[in-house]
Amino acid sequence: MTQLSVCKVRHRMLGRTYEGQICSVARTLGVIGDRWTMLIVRDAFLGVRRFDDFQRSLGIARNVLDSRLSRLCDDGILERRLYQERPERYEYRLTEMGHDLWPVLVSLMQWGDRHLSDDGPPILVQHRDCGGAVTPGLTCEKCGATLTARDTQVRPGPGLPEGHPEPVQPAYLRAIARAGSSSASSRRSSSKVSRGRTKTSSQV
Numbered sequence: 001m002t003q004l005s006v007c008k009v010r011h012r013m014l015g016r017t018y019e020g021q022i023c024s025v026a027r028t029l030g031v032i033g034d035r036w037t038m039l040i041v042r043d044a045f046l047g048v049r050r051f052d053d054f055q056r057s058l059g060i061a062r063n064v065l066d067s068r069l070s071r072l073c074d075d076g077i078l079e080r081r082l083y084q085e086r087p088e089r090y091e092y093r094l095t096e097m098g099h100d101l102w103p104v105l106v107s108l109m110q111w112g113d114r115h116l117s118d119d120g121p122p123i124l125v126q127h128r129d130c131g132g133a134v135t136p137g138l139t140c141e142k143c144g145a146t147l148t149a150r151d152t153q154v155r156p157g158p159g160l161p162e163g164h165p166e167p168v169q170p171a172y173l174r175a176i177a178r179a180g181s182s183s184a185s186s187r188r189s190s191s192k193v194s195r196g197r198t199k200t201s202s203q204v
């Protein structure tokens with residue numbers, strides 16, 4: 001048996017659910033506990049929409065990304081939307097259920113900032129209006145406003161090494177793609193990108 005097929009069997013055996021657990025933590029992990037899944041959700045909050053942009057941002061194998069995106073759609077976290085008809089191209093948007101993961105994402109980040117980031121936070125999440133930091137209670141440290149993902153922006157923090165790409169931005173990713181492969185036919189360089197803002201399925 002090859003190394004790859006051993007991995008596949010092991011993955012199948014591990015599964016993604018926790019049978020016998022009547023517990024919302026276990027149920028939530030059944031949806032977002034796979035490797036890469038929360039990073040895809042993170043990128044979706046940062047405004048990434050398209051398969052190639054997720055792939056460029058995360059650097060994961062396309063088949064893994066495809067499987068994670070499909071699962072996130074099946075589970076109701078993301079939805080696919082047609083943005084180009086010929087050839088058909090889809091983008092991935094957070095649903096209302098997906099938007100509800102924002103506090104989870106912020107908590108994961110803040111825990112990592114506190115316990116795993118010796119050089120300080122690599123990324124800062126700030127209130128878009130005043131630049132105040134997001135508190136654990138999801139309010140603005142400076143002005144006290146209650147914050148949602150839509151009220152915030154991200155900035156490089158002190159823990160981001162010099163020369164490291166700044167927090168993911170679709171336009172930035174697309175610029176890399178253009179520089180590397182200006183003839184790629186499936187990408188439209190003039191496409192409109194709404195940066196950092198997301199819409200929920202219930203609003204459109």
Ligand SMILES: [Zn+2]
Binds near residue numbers: 127129140141142143
């Ligand atoms: Zn503020």
